[in-house]
Amino acid sequence: MSRVLMFTSLKGGVGKTTAASALGFALSFLGARVLCVDLDFGVRGLDLALGAETLCGADVLDVIRDGLDPRQEAACLSENLFFLPAPALFNTREESALTKETLDRFLLCAREEFDFVLLDLPAGGGELFLPLAKNEHVTDALVVSTAEETALRAAEQTAFEIRCACSTTDVHLILNRCPMRKNLSRSLFEMAQDASCAVLGVVPEDALVRESAAHGIAPTRLPQSPSSQAYWNIASRLLGGRVPLLSGIASRRLRSSLLG
Numbered sequence: 001m002s003r004v005l006m007f008t009s010l011k012g013g014v015g016k017t018t019a020a021s022a023l024g025f026a027l028s029f030l031g032a033r034v035l036c037v038d039l040d041f042g043v044r045g046l047d048l049a050l051g052a053e054t055l056c057g058a059d060v061l062d063v064i065r066d067g068l069d070p071r072q073e074a075a076c077l078s079e080n081l082f083f084l085p086a087p088a089l090f091n092t093r094e095e096s097a098l099t100k101e102t103l104d105r106f107l108l109c110a111r112e113e114f115d116f117v118l119l120d121l122p123a124g125g126g127e128l129f130l131p132l133a134k135n136e137h138v139t140d141a142l143v144v145s146t147a148e149e150t151a152l153r154a155a156e157q158t159a160f161e162i163r164c165a166c167s168t169t170d171v172h173l174i175l176n177r178c179p180m181r182k183n184l185s186r187s188l189f190e191m192a193q194d195a196s197c198a199v200l201g202v203v204p205e206d207a208l209v210r211e212s213a214a215h216g217i218a219p220t221r222l223p224q225s226p227s228s229q230a231y232w233n234i235a236s237r238l239l240g241g242r243v244p245l246l247s248g249i250a251s252r253r254l255r256s257s258l259l260g
């Protein structure tokens with residue numbers, strides 16, 4: 001059964017694009033057929049995160065609006081990993097003229113071919129947030145937040161809006177850029193409670209992520225590091241694996257201190 005995941009938060013800079021690229025790479029490496037889609041028409045960046053900025057071909061707006069077949073238009077990045085970029089230039093003051101009908105046709109076609117369709121949304125979600133939150137083809141919302149209070153509030157509000165729009169979408173939290181030290185003022189579970197979502201994964205703050213992003217390398221392509229392990233764990237969970245929350249990321253003692 002294919003899954004459509006929207007990476008979302010009302011707040012920018014929390015790690016949505018990084019997570020989409022990391023999980024796109026990891027899931028495809030683990031054998032799933034994956035389509036990554038950049039729906040951030042204002043500040044596109046998934047092409048950079050995937051190291052795919054020099055590709056030419058149709059953009060996702062053309063594909064959806066003109067009813068083109070995503071299976072034929074998506075660029076192939078590796079055996080199982082495919083990508084549809086956002087338009088190079090887009091007037092964010094104009095509507096994109098996407099309708100429920102065109103979105104449905106696009107998602108249906110994509111679900112026929114791919115095991116996972118990863119949708120990278122802009123901060124706040126943009127004009128596609130509600131249409132996607134309501135769309136029955138979207139199976140999961142991955143709400144991304146850092147450990148900051150404002151980001152957690154944004155996550156809670158994002159989750160609330162998605163649940164109001166559609167009761168069947170599974171809403172999960174990725175807690176990103178977490179400080180991995182003892183004696184945090186609040187445990188990771190307390191943070192997740194603030195966001196009112198079940199935690200799918202915890203990703204440590206890691207300077208390597210920023211450095212690799214600058215070179216278009218998804219974190220899961222990095223040699224072993226705590227952050228890459230965190231994304232691999234999330235990918236395994238999405239594939240049905242039962243991987244403990246901080247497995248391979250923190251020692252047992254640190255784990256109990258972080259989890260509280």
Ligand SMILES: Nc1ncnc2c1ncn2[C@@H]1O[C@H](COP(=O)(O)OP(=O)(O)O)[C@@H](O)[C@H]1O
Pocket residue numbers: 011012013014015016017018019045123144176177178203204205206207209210211213227
């Ligand atoms: N776990 C992490 N550790 C350190 N830096 C990170 C981590 N995750 C993301 N970043 C950095 O944070 C910045 C924003 O990430 P990005 O994925 O573009 O956020 P968003 O798509 O939510 O706006 C980027 O510079 C990225 O490299």
Ligand SMILES: [Mg+2]
Pocket residue numbers: 016017018040045120121122
């Ligand atoms: Mg982004």
